[in-house]
Amino acid sequence: MNHFGAGLVYSEMVASRAIMEALKNTKVRKRLHFFDASIEPYLVSMQIVGNDPEIMADAARFSEQLGATCVDINMGCPVKKVVNIDCGAALMKDEALAAKILRAVVAAVRIPVTVKMRLGWDFQHINVIELAKMAENEGVCAVAVHGRTRSQFYEGTANWQIISEVKQSLKIPVIGNGDVKDIFGASELLKSCNAVMIGRGACGRPWLLRQVAAHLDNAQIPKQCNIQVLDTIHSHLALILETYGEDKGTRLARKHLDWYSKGYPGAAAFRSTVNSEVTASGMYALVDEFFSGLVAHES
Numbered sequence: 001m002n003h004f005g006a007g008l009v010y011s012e013m014v015a016s017r018a019i020m021e022a023l024k025n026t027k028v029r030k031r032l033h034f035f036d037a038s039i040e041p042y043l044v045s046m047q048i049v050g051n052d053p054e055i056m057a058d059a060a061r062f063s064e065q066l067g068a069t070c071v072d073i074n075m076g077c078p079v080k081k082v083v084n085i086d087c088g089a090a091l092m093k094d095e096a097l098a099a100k101i102l103r104a105v106v107a108a109v110r111i112p113v114t115v116k117m118r119l120g121w122d123f124q125h126i127n128v129i130e131l132a133k134m135a136e137n138e139g140v141c142a143v144a145v146h147g148r149t150r151s152q153f154y155e156g157t158a159n160w161q162i163i164s165e166v167k168q169s170l171k172i173p174v175i176g177n178g179d180v181k182d183i184f185g186a187s188e189l190l191k192s193c194n195a196v197m198i199g200r201g202a203c204g205r206p207w208l209l210r211q212v213a214a215h216l217d218n219a220q221i222p223k224q225c226n227i228q229v230l231d232t233i234h235s236h237l238a239l240i241l242e243t244y245g246e247d248k249g250t251r252l253a254r255k256h257l258d259w260y261s262k263g264y265p266g267a268a269a270f271r272s273t274v275n276s277e278v279t280a281s282g283m284y285a286l287v288d289e290f291f292s293g294l295v296a297h298e299s
């Protein structure tokens with residue numbers, strides 16, 4: 001994995017119960033694909049999700065032992081199967097439980113603890129400022145705010161104004177998140193917070209992170225040529241296949257290839273062939289055929 005100049009990268013969220021299950025059962029452990037801090041030469045935050053303070057504390061301890069730089073508590077996931085079991089964004093509705101989880105996790109580890117939340121459950125219940133202040137009081141080191149409510153999922157526009165109000169209410173750093181798609185969006189959002197988190201904007205364009213970092217440093221923006229795009233896709237594909245195997249890996253790779261090909265001529269046809277490809281060698285061949293054509297066109 002390459003961090004593309006990001007100051008901090010996060011693991012995808014891992015259920016705290018699954019982490020504890022993995023400690024007892026090697027089969028579960030193999031399925032979870034934890035990162036390996038000994039080979040990841042940059043800052044990795046392990047994000048955990050759950051609703052039981054003790055299990056969350058145990059999962060945080062395990063993350064610390066794995067070598068995570070920080071542990072992040074997920075209070076923003078909007079997905080039904082997560083909120084229906086009182087995890088993720090559902091914790092924003094239960095401030096007392098949220099406080100217990102934060103307290104237990106902060107007490108459990110020496111590494112910094114951060115939390116990621118949304119604006120609230122819905123527009124009638126915007127409580128991000130109260131919750132973020134409570135997190136600060138419980139000893140959390142930074143709060144990331146995705147400027148949408150849970151009810152919005154990913155619809156509408158992220159509200160950067162409320163992110164700015166959170167920043168004004170806290171002493172600890174606030175990481176702003178939502179709808180940053182380019183270098184200008186990043187510097188605009190940075191006026192309202194202390195750091196910027198980028199999600200979908202980097203899908204299929206991971207070099208955006210390096211470009212944003214350069215822009216914020218007033219350095220020259222590195223350009224991405226098609227040959228570098230091809231190299232990036234090759235290493236990404238290799239990692240996916242190595243981690244998940246051919247069957248699951250080829251299925252998982254499809255959405256990434258979809259993102260990588262967006263905006264290029266012939267992308268729709270490329271995507272439809274990729275979507276029915278089930279072998280690793282076939283997938284590499286399709287990638288080479290499509291992107292090498294673009295490289296040749298560029299040179």
Ligand SMILES: Cc1cc2nc3c(=O)[nH]c(=O)nc-3n(C[C@H](O)[C@H](O)[C@H](O)COP(=O)(O)O)c2cc1C
Pocket residue numbers: 011012013047074076077116146177178179180197198199200201
């Ligand atoms: C496919 C997908 C997976 C995501 N997984 C996580 C996750 O595991 N943990 C998390 O905190 N946020 C997750 N998010 C939310 C993003 O981190 C981010 O908060 C959201 O997409 C808004 O930021 P953006 O506009 O930069 O994408 C996910 C988003 C998408 C689209």
